[in-house]
Amino acid sequence: MTKLTDAFKNKKAFIPFIAANDPDFEGTVNNVVALAKGGADIVEIGIPFSDPIADGPVIQAADIRALKADPDLPMDTIFDIVKAIRQQTDVPLVFLTYLNIVFQYGYEAFTARCEELGIYGLVIPDMPLEERGELEPAAKKHNVDLIPLVTPVSGDRIEKIAKAATGFIYVVSSLGVTGERSEFANDLSELVTRIRKVTDVPTAIGFGIHTPEQATEMAQIADGAIVGSACVNIVAEYGKQAPTKLLDYTKQMKKAVNAHPVR
Amino acid sequence: MTELNLNLNKNTTGRYGDYGGQYIPETLMNELDRMTKAYEHYKNDPEFKTELHDLLVDYANRPSLLYYAERMTKDLGGAQIYLKREDLNHTGAHKINNVIGQALLAKHMGKTRLIAETGAGQHGVATATIAAYFGMECEVFMGKKDTDRQKLNVYRMELLGAKVHPVTSGSMVLKDAINAALQDWTKRIDDTYYLMGSATGPHPYPLMVRDFQSVISQEAKTQLKEKTGKLPDMVVACVGGGSNAIGSFANFIDDPSVQLVGAEAAGKGVETELTAATVERGSNGIFHGMKSMFLQNKTGQINPVYSISAGLDYPGVGPEHAYLAKTGRAQYVGITDDEAVDAFEYIAKMEGIVAAIESCHAVAYVRKIAPKMRKDQIIVCTLSGRGDKDVASIAKYRGVDIDD
């Protein structure tokens, strides 16, 4: 059992996301610490990418803000942000980024730094099952889970992906890119059931969740809820005041995902 | 015209050495798999092949001419120059070759909606054209900067019944149009076929696009043999994503005596930041579904790139080009804006051909290299498109005001 799997023990997990360096170094540290204080079970930190093809307008805009603040934004600055976060909280952290960022740093060096700083997993939207072989040996060696995505159109890939998963499985709520939604695919519970048939690795649903009602609904289907664009919107709207808002929001969402007893 | 050989490439794995692959969101993986299987099936299906052949001949106006550029040859005083006239195809560029093949595949897969990205607008126009022909819905994504500098093509696409979406994210050029097209596709897969315009992206696109564009070299090889009894000594083509170049190279890759040269857009110069010379300036990376070479910074952020030519300012190349460059089988040379514009004017005056500014990057290299070659040597240079679309921007480049 990995540290990420542990985060789902006896409870439903609330997993918020924010983009690194949005609005700046300090802001990111304060925001992540606030999310942790609010009760986040895992925090996803997005490493900004110039061309985030799996992301909708809200997270795209966050990436642009982060890269505007520091056009080069070296990976080492991001690792320094994590180091600063680690002085204040031991909340489980994962990175969400695109494979090129990891590739450029070097798979071995990147996962080694992750291990050193307590980044327990990587969510890489442009690395499907077939392409994870090149990163897997280094990730395994450094105890970094490669968190796969499963979507409503994964079909007969579901079992293959689930069997290879460690940490948790990111269940994509519906077609399209990240961003707030009012509707989700209607066969999500069937999808989660199929996953559970082949693995004990927990599942968390993401893409589009922003209200507590949605979080409650999704947490009844899966083992946790991931919330990205809604958190990023708070950061965009409240700037330096974002930590207080994020803390309140997290408390509310954490309660929402645990509104019903764990099965 | 003999039927197009879609089994020229024996390697159908989607990997070219280390390059290639399918680095794409999970949402699209099953669809890419369906596409791969459909292509593997239909490329050997006699009915599909006949349909493809008929469309290439009766609709696209193939075979295109292999034209001996006698005045240019004399003027440059070296190698004999043959121009492969893709500019004479219906819609005015090589793009139609790929579009016919993929749209036919889409039709057989039961798709009713085509989406595409476009840079200069040529691929968008070709896609809009075939969508009209097949009675399919068509939406084209085009960077806002490109919709501004290629207004004529935007109107042409609309005339053909397509909806054009100006893309305002990122650097508002070709790469951003591809991002937008991919994002649209992940939202709507069932009825939609993403018709990629170059030999780029995840497998099976580089393979399919190469196969459909290999009609260029299949014809050129036969035509040159008929005219001279020989193989060319050199094949030159411009490289954006690399579709006309890979199509021009394909049937010569196994002929070691034929030198293969890709002309990249150096913009203001290979050494400057305002360049799109991916092979010369770029490095290995993973983007837009493929492992290949890209212009990027140390962290892996993709660079905004620049060229006077909207069809060449892409920060990557197709994976097979990265492989040909790495193995040394093909060479890639940077051609600046200035050199391309000079070539645009040169070939117009010398041969009476207004060629696309993209193609003029290849012409510019021919102007440099032909004088250094012997008179018994032969260069085949692909003219990937015609230059009507560029007249206004060349005038502007020269400071001539032709606005009405």
Ligand SMILES: Cc1ncc(COP(=O)(O)O)c(C=O)c1O
């Ligand atoms: C006339 C012409 N030539 C060349 C290109 C570059 O594309 P590729 O490298 O795929 O041939 C374009 C792209 O728009 C084009 O319109």
